[in-house]
Amino acid sequence: MIANPRIYSDANPIIELAKWAKRTHDPLREPDLLMMEKLLKAANNEDISLFTSSISVAECVAAGDDYGDDIQEFFIGVLTSGRMFKLVQDSIFVTEQARDL
Numbered sequence: 001m002i003a004n005p006r007i008y009s010d011a012n013p014i015i016e017l018a019k020w021a022k023r024t025h026d027p028l029r030e031p032d033l034l035m036m037e038k039l040l041k042a043a044n045n046e047d048i049s050l051f052t053s054s055i056s057v058a059e060c061v062a063a064g065d066d067y068g069d070d071i072q073e074f075f076i077g078v079l080t081s082g083r084m085f086k087l088v089q090d091s092i093f094v095t096e097q098a099r100d101l
Helices: 009-022 027-044 054-060 070-078 092-100
Strands: 006-008 049-053 085-088
Touching: 009 027, 009 049, 009 054, 009 070, 027 049, 049 054, 054 070, 054 085, 070 085
Parallel strands: 006 049, 049 085
Antiparallel strands: none
16 A cells, blocks of 8 residues: 655745635745645545644744734644644754744
């Protein structure tokens, strides 16, 4: 049996997806966002495995200047539902450095 492709994403494309949903995104990023949307659908269908750092949960707090409830719900749904992204735990050293930023 062949394992599904595994892909890692940092927080930036996820934040851009939230901006895209609100139509506050950079139009030049649309090809990238369309690809990310396809990756999310593939992960939701279990055709691929998407990973991101648990730190991404802390980084994804706003879409530009928008901290609204709908943005928070978007991030929670994408990052912590377990259906699209699998969270990868960082080492204590990385976590402490991120905290100190």
